Amino acid sequence: MLDIDILLQQVTNGLVNGIGYVLIALGLTIVFGVMKVVNFAHGEFYMLGAYATYIVTGAMGTNYLIAVPVAILVVAAIGVLANYVFFRPTRSQHEVVGLMSSVALGLILMNGVLFLFSAEPKTIASPFSDKVINVGPVFLTEQRLLSMVCAAFMVAGAWLFVTKTRLGKMMQATAQNIDGASLSGINVDRVYMTTFALGCGLAASAGALLGPLVSIYPTLGEWAVLKAFVVVIVGGLGSIPGAIIAGIALGLIEALSAGYISTALQDVFGYAAIIVVLMFMPQGLFGRRAK
Amino acid sequence: MSGSRNAFAVIVLLALPLLTGSDYLLHLLVLCVLFSILALSYNVTLGYIGELSLGHSAFFGIGAYASAIVSVRYGFSFWSGIFLGVTVAAAVGLVIGVATLRIKGPQFAIVTLGLGGIMHLVCSHWVGLTNGPMGITRIPPPTPIGLGELVVSFDTARSFYYLALMFLVVIIAICAVTRQSRLGRAFVSVRENDHLAASVGVDVFTTKLAAFVISTAMAGLGGVLYAHYMRVISPDVFGVHYVVAMLIMVTAGGRGTILGPIVGAVIYVVLLELLRPVGALRLIAFGVILAVCVIKFPDGIVGFLSRRNLLRRMPSRMDRKSAA
Amino acid sequence: MTTAMLSIKNLSKSFGGLAAVDSVTFEVNEGEIVGLIGPNGAGKTTTFNLIAGAISPSNGEIVYRGKAVAGLPEHRLAEMGIIRTFQITSVFSKLTVLENVVCGAHRTYRVNFWHSFVAWAKYRDNEDALARSAHELLRELNLDHLADVIADELSYGDLRKLEIAIALSAKPTLLLLDEPAAGLIPEERAKLVALLGKIRSLGTTILLVEHSMQVVMSACDRIVVLNTGKKIAEGSPTEIAATDAVVEVYLGKEYKRA
Numbered sequence: 001m002l003d004i005d006i007l008l009q010q011v012t013n014g015l016v017n018g019i020g021y022v023l024i025a026l027g028l029t030i031v032f033g034v035m036k037v038v039n040f041a042h043g044e045f046y047m048l049g050a051y052a053t054y055i056v057t058g059a060m061g062t063n064y065l066i067a068v069p070v071a072i073l074v075v076a077a078i079g080v081l082a083n084y085v086f087f088r089p090t091r092s093q094h095e096v097v098g099l100m101s102s103v104a105l106g107l108i109l110m111n112g113v114l115f116l117f118s119a120e121p122k123t124i125a126s127p128f129s130d131k132v133i134n135v136g137p138v139f140l141t142e143q144r145l146l147s148m149v150c151a152a153f154m155v156a157g158a159w160l161f162v163t164k165t166r167l168g169k170m171m172q173a174t175a176q177n178i179d180g181a182s183l184s185g186i187n188v189d190r191v192y193m194t195t196f197a198l199g200c201g202l203a204a205s206a207g208a209l210l211g212p213l214v215s216i217y218p219t220l221g222e223w224a225v226l227k228a229f230v231v232v233i234v235g236g237l238g239s240i241p242g243a244i245i246a247g248i249a250l251g252l253i254e255a256l257s258a259g260y261i262s263t264a265l266q267d268v269f270g271y272a273a274i275i276v277v278l279m280f281m282p283q284g285l286f287g288r289r290a291k
Numbered sequence: 292m293s294g295s296r297n298a299f300a301v302i303v304l305l306a307l308p309l310l311t312g313s314d315y316l317l318h319l320l321v322l323c324v325l326f327s328i329l330a331l332s333y334n335v336t337l338g339y340i341g342e343l344s345l346g347h348s349a350f351f352g353i354g355a356y357a358s359a360i361v362s363v364r365y366g367f368s369f370w371s372g373i374f375l376g377v378t379v380a381a382a383v384g385l386v387i388g389v390a391t392l393r394i395k396g397p398q399f400a401i402v403t404l405g406l407g408g409i410m411h412l413v414c415s416h417w418v419g420l421t422n423g424p425m426g427i428t429r430i431p432p433p434t435p436i437g438l439g440e441l442v443v444s445f446d447t448a449r450s451f452y453y454l455a456l457m458f459l460v461v462i463i464a465i466c467a468v469t470r471q472s473r474l475g476r477a478f479v480s481v482r483e484n485d486h487l488a489a490s491v492g493v494d495v496f497t498t499k500l501a502a503f504v505i506s507t508a509m510a511g512l513g514g515v516l517y518a519h520y521m522r523v524i525s526p527d528v529f530g531v532h533y534v535v536a537m538l539i540m541v542t543a544g545g546r547g548t549i550l551g552p553i554v555g556a557v558i559y560v561v562l563l564e565l566l567r568p569v570g571a572l573r574l575i576a577f578g579v580i581l582a583v584c585v586i587k588f589p590d591g592i593v594g595f596l597s598r599r600n601l602l603r604r605m606p607s608r609m610d611r612k613s614a615a
Numbered sequence: 616m617t618t619a620m621l622s623i624k625n626l627s628k629s630f631g632g633l634a635a636v637d638s639v640t641f642e643v644n645e646g647e648i649v650g651l652i653g654p655n656g657a658g659k660t661t662t663f664n665l666i667a668g669a670i671s672p673s674n675g676e677i678v679y680r681g682k683a684v685a686g687l688p689e690h691r692l693a694e695m696g697i698i699r700t701f702q703i704t705s706v707f708s709k710l711t712v713l714e715n716v717v718c719g720a721h722r723t724y725r726v727n728f729w730h731s732f733v734a735w736a737k738y739r740d741n742e743d744a745l746a747r748s749a750h751e752l753l754r755e756l757n758l759d760h761l762a763d764v765i766a767d768e769l770s771y772g773d774l775r776k777l778e779i780a781i782a783l784s785a786k787p788t789l790l791l792l793d794e795p796a797a798g799l800i801p802e803e804r805a806k807l808v809a810l811l812g813k814i815r816s817l818g819t820t821i822l823l824v825e826h827s828m829q830v831v832m833s834a835c836d837r838i839v840v841l842n843t844g845k846k847i848a849e850g851s852p853t854e855i856a857a858t859d860a861v862v863e864v865y866l867g868k869e870y871k872r873a
Contacts, residue, residue: 038397040345040404089586094482099343099400100538100585107535107578115571226408229401237396268412271405275390278402282394471742472731473724480718483707490667490701491785492693492722 005137010255012138016148018251023151023206024224025231025243026158027199033238034175034195037087037098041106043225044113045200048075049207050216051113054124064126068150068208072201079200083193106221114218121215128212147209154205158198159240171195175238230270234277236287245285304456308449317448322560324455325517329533330540330552330559331462332509337538338546339475340502341482342392342399346406348533350380350507353410354514355524359427360420362519369433373515380511381504388503393496395485411529426525430518451520458516462509466549469505478502539577542584545591554592618681620645620820621666621789626675626685628661635661637844638675643789648811648821650831653841654864660702660793662841663824667699667791668692679789694722696788700778700795708767712758715766715777716749719784723748749784756780756810772803783814790814792823796830808834832856840864 028042052071056062062070086101128142140148162168173181174191182188206224207216231250235242250270257269277284308317329351336344357379358372367375387406391399414421421427433454435444445451469475477498480488485495518524536559544555562580566573588595619642628636636658643649653659664670666677668689677685684692689699707715726734726741753759756776761769766777775795782790795811796804804827811821811834825831831838832852840848840861848861855861 032397038401040400086582086586093589094341095397096337096341096343096400097585097589099397100542101582103343103345103538104578104582104585108575108582111571111574111578115575222408226405229404233398233401237398268409271409274402274405278394278398279390282398468731469728472728472738473721473726474728476718477721479710479714480707480721483709484705487701487705487707487781488718488721489689490693490699490705491719491781492690492698494690 008136009138010258011252012135012140014252014255015248016140016144016251017255018248019148019151019155020206020210020247021227021231021250022155022244022247023202023209025228025235025247026155026240027202028225028228029232029235029238029240029243030158030162030171030202031195031199032232033240034171035087035192037091037095038102038237039105039196039199040099040102040225041082041109041221042102042199042203042228043221043223044106044109045075045079045203045221046207046224047113047216047218047221048078048109049204050124050211050220051117051122051207052204053208053211054122054216057125058122064124064128064212068205071208072204075204075207076197076201079197080193082200083196087196088189088192106225110218110221117218119217119219121217123215124212126212141213143212147213150209151206154202154209155244158202161198162240167191167194227270230274232284233274234284236284239284239286242284242286301460305453308452314448317452319560319564321448321452321455321520323557324452324459325513325520326536326540326556326560327553328455328459328462328513328516329510329537330544330556331459331466331549332506332513333537334541334546334549334552335466335502335506335509337541338548338552339470339478339482340499342499342503343397344403344503344506345400345534346403346408346410347506347510347537348529348531349403349406349410350384350510351514351517351533352407352414352524352526352528353380353383354511355518355528356414356421356427356514357511358515359430359518359524362431363427363429369431369515369519372519373512376515376518377508377511380514381508384504384507385500388500392499392503407529407531407534411526414526414529421526424526426523426527427518428523430522430524432522433519445519455516455520458512462512463549463553465505465509470549474498474501535574535577535581539581539584541591542581543588543591545593545595548591548593551591551593558592619643620680621822622676622678623662623666624676624678626662626665626677627673628658628665628670629673634844636665636672639841639844639846641839641846641849643820643822645820646815646818647836648815648823648834650835650838651822651824651841652826652831652838656843657841658844659824659841661844663699663791663793663822666822667697667793693785696786697791698782698785698787698789699791700782700793702793702797704771704774704778706766706774706777706781709765711763711765712753712769712777712780713749713762716752716780716784717745719781720745720748721785723784723786752780752784755813771798772800775799779810783819787819790819790821792821792825794825795823796825796827799827801829804830805833 024046027045028039031037031039049071052074053064053067056067056070057064082105086105087098090097090101126143128146131142133140133142133145162171170181170186170191171194173184173186174188178188227250231243231247234250235246253269308320311317333344333347336342336347354376358376361367361375362369362372387403391402415424432451433445435442443450445454477488477493480491480493481495481498489495514528517528540555540559541552542555543558544553545551566576569576584591590598621643623642624640626636626639627634639658639662651659651662661670665672665685668684668687668691671686675685676683679695679697682695684695707718710718724741726737731738750759750762753762756779758773758776758780761773766774769777775798779795796807799807808830815821835852837850838852838855839846840855842864847864848855848858850858
């Protein structure tokens, strides 16, 4: 007999987690769509977002709500530097070189944080963590509600940015046809820099918003990037709508399977989903077909 | 092939362990050989067909565990272990390759990323088969070979070195012959321009698959040797450390060459030891080295020296302009 | 009457609702040089790509030497002897000119993987034959002096010649050329025409898509004209130049004046 209350709770959990996954994955798919490179260090920028928030709230004692945008900006700036050092020089070479470069970047970032902060898990102090809210039969902590709402805003904001602003349209143009874009006067270098900063900023925002929900540690990026990959492959590399749908779907499927089947199998589901999608629909739900 | 140069190299390699009595140095020599095998295996995927296998440690680990399990639990000989380790690693490689190599793009790298983690998970939880996180201990050294009255056993570093060296030579031979063969040229054409390769008749998918399976079989072989040398393995063999190691060895040494991965392996083993006192900074150092090699020295040390004509390119039959 | 080497029947391809190629029918006979022309958007590139296996038709058939080949993957077509070149320069840029040509000879090997391990004499002979053919081919195209030059250091004209060399190295029976004269100056175009004639005399049939009237009129035995996806004319160069429909749509008054 299906208990409606439990079902609603699981669905809510799924939605909250799902929108988080969308936010994590969005930067990755946008960067791929425009720059045609997969950033294997994407998870590390998520982790940096969490740590930056931790530092700003902890060491400087700033309010969480101020710390989040600060952290995002700081990490986006790191992203600009990373793009300049790791991606710009490798663009002209075989695509595998860019991938390797991002792997190296991830290594440096993760071990750098490990060295500076040790492997000990840290907690981000947020004024919202503790209180629980009732929305009908469903329970949510304030932090989870906040993160869900903010994540939804960030996703919507990114969508509007890419579709409505001039810079966003330049990004789309570059994504569709780089030669055409540069011939029509678009500064591709500038577009790439902005895109990468956006990607890192989105990842960092996910880290800042979701960070207080868990304890953070330097290898957090590994978990994040795997979730991002499931979302991005199922949704289609480079597709924003795909990432939104796939992210929410992943959240829902995980929550329902955890509730009704088992928690241990969650990660396996994600991996299996990737393999199945690749075999039957290699371009994902919304990706561009090769032939 | 420059016969005299190769003969000289072989003599040096055979003589090396006789130059020292230090167990520590002999251990390092064995590690150099084992890592060379791993690096050469990784080179087939990264260097020959240009695909980034981020879970290659999975195949190394599969080889190690397959052989360890059958030799410890069922008393199989080392040689059966080799056969099994190579076969199982290649079989898994075949499955992954079929699932991912048809698609053009980074999907292969993405899927292989999770492979090591999944294997680690499986290994840690399937305690009945793998003894879980405790790992497998008391793996026997390779079965002694009897030649009449003379019995050659492999329980010391020095003797294992020669055994591993023999396998390394076989692997080098396979790589060298493959490279000059039709398949080897197909590898290169697929890596450099797969669309053009298809237009002259190269079956891109099958070519990539062949390279990947060869690569995983070799990694499996490396795993078997590793297991029977270290005598102890744990799920850590599936760790990302080995993938990073392989990446560095091939990129720093020189992808696409044969000498490159070997040079890279030696450098890696040396660095591993030199940087040991530094602890966590070691991994940052490896990240920086990898970045520098990828961004600044894409052809690695061997490529760099070849460019400067300090290392003569191995002449091939194609060079004979007088062929008329 | 001999059966045509390549037979296109009612070939159609639609993208979304737009018919890029609409029921096109023509044949290419062995030993011919056939040109496929038409104004921009006529569907000639799409038709070419359908024949070359890059895209699959929505309708119709493509028969090569009696076998239906529509929708087969590119490497299968190449194995059968259909070799194509590309509109955008496509070579193995990091390899030498000689290596480029040897890589192109993939389907001509008389040995396989195992021979390189055990049948060394056979393998060696094959390698020698490959080297000989490669150098001979390069000499024919006046590229032999550049044999050890890395491909991306070549001039544009030499690059285009290298592309043809790679295709020829595969010993095609049907050679599909995608705008081979693009970017060439008139002297080079004349040399191209001569080259096409020589390739044909060595036994290769040629189908080419081309914009340059100089090349098409001088080199082709027959011309097929497309417009908005449909075939509007077919015939020898003189016949085509005299067909009103073609002159009106494509050649324009300028050619008649010339």
